[in-house]
Amino acid sequence: MQRNSSISEALRSYEDRIKGKFKPDRRFYGSVGINQKRFGQLVRGEKPIMGFEARNLSQFFGVSLESLI
Numbered sequence: 001m002q003r004n005s006s007i008s009e010a011l012r013s014y015e016d017r018i019k020g021k022f023k024p025d026r027r028f029y030g031s032v033g034i035n036q037k038r039f040g041q042l043v044r045g046e047k048p049i050m051g052f053e054a055r056n057l058s059q060f061f062g063v064s065l066e067s068l069i
Helices: 006-018 026-032 036-043 051-061
Strands: none
Touching: 006 036, 006 051, 026 036, 026 051, 036 051
């Protein structure tokens, strides 16, 4: 059973702002310090988010840190 994660909500909000589908690439993963597999697990709510991940993703997606934890 998948649960809705705060990351997936931030991702949807980001896609609404850019008016398109977000397609992460190497630059994204390098800038946030999270690999592709880990990012997928976070988006699907399979793993808990770590502090540095929350900080980096909040900066990238332009959302508050509190909204991701």
